[in-house]
Amino acid sequence: xxxxxxxxxxxxxxxxxxxxxxxxxxxxxxxxxxxxxxxxxxxxxxxxxxxxxxxxxxxxxxxxxxxxxxxxxxxxxxxxxxxxxxxxxxxxxxxxxxxxxxxxxxxxxxxxxxxxxxxxxxxxxxxxxxxxxxxxxxxxxxxxxxxxxxxxxx
Amino acid sequence: xxxxxxxxxxxxxxxxxxxxxxxxxxxxxxxxxxxxxxxxxxxxxxxxxxxxxxxxxxxxxxxxxxxxxxxxxxxxxxxxxxxxxxxxxxxxxxxxxxxxxxxxxxxxxxxxxxxxxxxxxxxxxxxxxxxxxxxxxxxxxxxxxxxxxxxxxx
DNA sequence: TATTGTTATACTCTATAACTATA
DNA sequence: TATAGTTATAGAGTATAACAATA
Numbered sequence: 001x002x003x004x005x006x007x008x009x010x011x012x013x014x015x016x017x018x019x020x021x022x023x024x025x026x027x028x029x030x031x032x033x034x035x036x037x038x039x040x041x042x043x044x045x046x047x048x049x050x051x052x053x054x055x056x057x058x059x060x061x062x063x064x065x066x067x068x069x070x071x072x073x074x075x076x077x078x079x080x081x082x083x084x085x086x087x088x089x090x091x092x093x094x095x096x097x098x099x100x101x102x103x104x105x106x107x108x109x110x111x112x113x114x115x116x117x118x119x120x121x122x123x124x125x126x127x128x129x130x131x132x133x134x135x136x137x138x139x140x141x142x143x144x145x146x147x148x149x150x151x152x153x154x
Numbered sequence: 155x156x157x158x159x160x161x162x163x164x165x166x167x168x169x170x171x172x173x174x175x176x177x178x179x180x181x182x183x184x185x186x187x188x189x190x191x192x193x194x195x196x197x198x199x200x201x202x203x204x205x206x207x208x209x210x211x212x213x214x215x216x217x218x219x220x221x222x223x224x225x226x227x228x229x230x231x232x233x234x235x236x237x238x239x240x241x242x243x244x245x246x247x248x249x250x251x252x253x254x255x256x257x258x259x260x261x262x263x264x265x266x267x268x269x270x271x272x273x274x275x276x277x278x279x280x281x282x283x284x285x286x287x288x289x290x291x292x293x294x295x296x297x298x299x300x301x302x303x304x305x306x307x308x
Numbered sequence: 309t310a311t312t313g314t315t316a317t318a319c320t321c322t323a324t325a326a327c328t329a330t331a
Numbered sequence: 332t333a334t335a336g337t338t339a340t341a342g343a344g345t346a347t348a349a350c351a352a353t354a
Contacts, residue, residue: 017296123169129302142171148283
């Protein structure tokens with residue numbers, strides 16, 4: 001972000017609006033979306049993050065979950081313990097490497113995950129302030145941004 | 155969100171991109187912005203939220219902080235204790251009502267708050283994927299959305 | 309020797325309940 | 332009686348360090 005001043009200003013404005021919508025803004029202070037949805041399903045935010053990361057039908061080493069969630073391996077153990085107690089996931093020994101434990105969603109896990117994603121993906125009511133063309137344009141622009149590789153700063 | 159299908163689809167797409175950018179997405183899993191910035195400054199997320207809410211030069215009853223941050227009064231006490239220990243805020247008795255304690259930022263608090271906001275408001279690198287016109291348009295659309303009153307669903 | 313996962317432990321975040329002072 | 336804030340306490344979230352098993 002060291003371009004021309006006008007562009008920077010527009011970027012700051014856009015970003016600030018995003019923070020606002022997401023519940024991290026200073027002005028209206030909406031409740032933050034992700035933790036709220038997690039709480040509605042009786043999940044800790046990271047538990048929901050883990051469920052999200054797990055693809056239905058797929059199998060994932062515990063280590064990968066920790067990397068994705070930016071949390072310690074010991075906490076992944078705890079996370080997995082609790083999700084397993086609730087019957088949402090199961091552990092399976094890896095056939096390839098006897099050190100690794102693979103995680104898979106159970107049927108109940110697939111269902112809970114779907115509920116979580118449905119709630120999360122529900123756009124905010126405020127989108128009604130835009131007409132259809134505006135909304136489509138917004139979607140295009142944001143998708144272009146989100147698809148871009150983050151340039152590691154520094 | 156019960157409009158026409160096209161509009162809904164565009165909204166979902168836009169919203170999904172926002173979640174992605176903010177670190178709540180499933181695909182790239184960027185680290186979530188707000189907690190990361192707080193950690194960089196050695197603050198708990200809610201501590202940073204409190205600092206944000208406090209306007210420099212202003213004075214705010216503790217109760218209001220709890221409402222804004224959606225947390226319990228007892229935790230506000232703790233929050234304020236720790237922020238006060240670090241010299242970022244100070245308590246002042248209210249002249250109007252001897253039950254209420256007013257909170258004000260100290261000089262150090264104003265400075266820390268500014269640092270936090272600067273980091274938070276820094277747009278993501280990915281905005282570089284848009285040219286100036288696109289960025290301006292994005293800013294306009296998002297601002298319009300963020301300024302809209304949320305229609306309480308139900 | 310390095311890596312995956314677990315256990316033990318402790319620290320931080322946050323809420324509930326009971327309480328004090330004031331209104 | 333209701334409201335602002337505090338204290339005591341407990342629970343959930345998360346990390347560090349030491350460890351076992353496997354590679």
